[in-house]
Amino acid sequence: MPLSGAQWVALYPTSTSVSDLELDFRTSLNNFLAALTAAGASYTIAATLRPPERAYLMHWSYRVARENYDPRQVPAMTGVNIDWVHKRPNGSYDETASRSAANAMTTSYGTVYRPSLTSRHTEGRAVDMNLSWSGTLRIRNAQGQEVSIGSTPRSGANTDLHDVGASYGVVKLVSDPPHWSDDGH
Amino acid sequence: MASSNSSAIRRTGPMMVIEQMRRAVVIAVVATLAGIAHADTLPIVGVLAPGENGPVLHGLPGWRSNGEPMRYLDEHGRAQCCVHIAPMPLVGASTLMRDGQAGGDLYVVEFSDALVTRENRKPLLGPVLNAGVTTERRSSAGATLRQGDHRSRLSRCTTSEGVRFTLKDEGTSVVNQLYLPLGYDVTPSCR
Ligand SMILES: [Zn+2]
Numbered sequence: 544m545p546l547s548g549a550q551w552v553a554l555y556p557t558s559t560s561v562s563d564l565e566l567d568f569r570t571s572l573n574n575f576l577a578a579l580t581a582a583g584a585s586y587t588i589a590a591t592l593r594p595p596e597r598a599y600l601m602h603w604s605y606r607v608a609r610e611n612y613d614p615r616q617v618p619a620m621t622g623v624n625i626d627w628v629h630k631r632p633n634g635s636y637d638e639t640a641s642r643s644a645a646n647a648m649t650t651s652y653g654t655v656y657r658p659s660l661t662s663r664h665t666e667g668r669a670v671d672m673n674l675s676w677s678g679t680l681r682i683r684n685a686q687g688q689e690v691s692i693g694s695t696p697r698s699g700a701n702t703d704l705h706d707v708g709a710s711y712g713v714v715k716l717v718s719d720p721p722h723w724s725d726d727g728h
Numbered sequence: 729m730a731s732s733n734s735s736a737i738r739r740t741g742p743m744m745v746i747e748q749m750r751r752a753v754v755i756a757v758v759a760t761l762a763g764i765a766h767a768d769t770l771p772i773v774g775v776l777a778p779g780e781n782g783p784v785l786h787g788l789p790g791w792r793s794n795g796e797p798m799r800y801l802d803e804h805g806r807a808q809c810c811v812h813i814a815p816m817p818l819v820g821a822s823t824l825m826r827d828g829q830a831g832g833d834l835y836v837v838e839f840s841d842a843l844v845t846r847e848n849r850k851p852l853l854g855p856v857l858n859a860g861v862t863t864e865r866r867s868s869a870g871a872t873l874r875q876g877d878h879r880s881r882l883s884r885c886t887t888s889e890g891v892r893f894t895l896k897d898e899g900t901s902v903v904n905q906l907y908l909p910l911g912y913d914v915t916p917s918c919r
Contacts, residue, residue, distance in 0.1 A: 557911070593912065601912055653778025655803075655853040655910070656886055662913035664889075671889075671909070718887040718918060720907055728888070 544626040547604065547614075547644040551625060552651040555597035557664075563592040565667035568725045571712035572670055574685065578711070579674065582682035589721055590671040593664035596623050601658040603627065604648035607641065610657070614641040669724035670713075674699040685710035699723070770895065771861040771873040771880055775908055776800055776811060778851040785813050785856060786908065800856045801882070805866035807857060853908070855882065855893060872898075885918035886910075892918055 545551075561572055579586055599620045606612035607627060614627040615636065629640035663669035680692040684707045692703045698720075705715040714727035774787035785793075797810035857863075857873070864872040870883030879898040884891055893906040 589909075590911070598913070650851060652912075653851045654912070655778065655851050656891075656914040659913040659915060662888070664913060716888060718892075718916070719890050719909070721909060722889060 544624050546629055547607075547625055547627045547641070547648060549644075549647040549651040551600055551604075552648060555594040555600070557590050557594075557597065558592040559588050560591060561588070561670070563667065564670070568668045568712070571725065572723075575708055575711040575713045578683050578707070582676070582680050584674055584676040584680060584682070586672050586674050588670060588672045590664060591669075592667045593662065595661070595665045596620065598658060598660050598662070598665050599623055600625070600648065601652050601654055602660050604645040604652070605654050605657050607645035608649045609654075614638075614645065663724040663726070663728055668726075669722060671719075671721035672699065672723065673721060674704070680704070682707055685712075770904065771858050771875045771878075772855040772882070772893075772895070773798070773858055775853070775855050775893065775906065777853050777908055783811070783852045785811075796859070798856050798859070799861075800852075801854045801863070801871060803854065804868050805863065805871035805882075807863045807871075811856060813856070853891065870894075885916075886914050887916050887918050889913050 561569055561576070564572065576586060600623065603612070603617045607614045607617065614629075617627045627641060627645065629637045629644060631637045631640075659665075664671075676697050680697070682690055682692065682704075684690050690703065690707050692701060692707075694701060694703050699715070700720055705717075708715060708723060712725055713723045714725065716722045716724060716727050770788065772788070773791040774785045776783045776785055778784075793813040793815045795812070795815040797812050799807045799809050800811055802808050858875065860875065862874045864874055864879075866872075869885075870881060873880050873882055873895075881894075881896045881898060883894050883896075885894075886892070887907070889912065890907050890909045893908075895904040895906070896902070
């Protein structure tokens with residue numbers, strides 16, 4: 544089984560593609576994006592699906608490297624063939640090498656806080672995107688009514704736009720400016 | 729009009745995605761009549777965060793490095809010496825918008841490509857102090873920054889996938905908030 548180490552970091556990248564999202568949210572988001580496009584707004588997607596495998600690798604490398612978690616106790620994840628336990632040539636457990644490899648992963652990931660194992664992103668139910676437009680945005684909501692948004696900011700922080708997004712099932716999480724999901728979490 | 733890459737099926741390297749997300753650092757001035765938050769008027773010049781090839785600085789508008797070593801606040805609110813930030817211009821201008829949510833002004837500060845030359849194996853995330861700023865009353869929740877006669881309280885907390893720095897001027901009660909996306913999900917600590 545491949546040992547832990549920085550080479551894992553390039554695997555399971557975060558997607559920026561809408562097509563990687565769960566079907567219902569994908570449909571909702573596509574409809575919202577189509578309305579934005581029709582209204583002349585611009586959007587740039589920074590993240591859609593964060594693979595659960597990536598969250599698993601980020602979480603447990605952080606726990607081992609930064610929280611002194613015993614690498615021998617890290618639970619396995621189906622489909623992620625990683626060995627967190629490094630051994631010496633004589634077959635005995637090498638704690639230093641095990642923690643060092645986990646530390647190389649956190650450094651390469653750039654992890655500063657303990658990553659969550661699950662989130663709306665790992666479930667394919669969230670998107671991070673930046674939105675902008677100029678002037679008054681005339682956009683249709685999911686009921687087909689035109690909504691005129693002259694308020695500011697002309698970005699994803701606009702509360703009138705939040706209502707339009709919600710009509711499509713794309714709900715704003717206010718604490719995180721780029722983040723929208725199917726339930727606002 | 730949608731940007732050309734918005735609908736493309738595209739995957740990028742892990743740090744690339746974080747870099748893309750961090751191209752916007754958001755500072756919400758939540759007090760009324762707060763004026764323009766600017767590196768010259770704040771005790772911090774920006775925030776260091778992990779980048780593709782080591783730490784990068786997300787700089788506030790108007791600040792440029794003169795190559796002098798600069799101190800930064802670690803996660804315990806302690807001023808650490810030092811980071812050497814390459815003396816190159818910050819990339820992109822700031823965009824000023826109204827923040828309907830907070831009732832104040834909102835900045836979007838473009839990502840800075842300024843290089844941070846510092847040997848540190850541990851990923852670093854913390855505000856860089858303006859020259860002459862001293863720290864008092866430090867804790868893991870933040871620190872009081874003193875700039876001449878001015879005191880402000882800087883605190884940090886995590887949202888669902890970012891870090892929020894809050895800077896409250898003790899004299900004017902003006903509050904600046906700065907949000908930095910992490911590129912991964914965490915347990916929120918912000919109330
Ligand atoms: Zn998100």
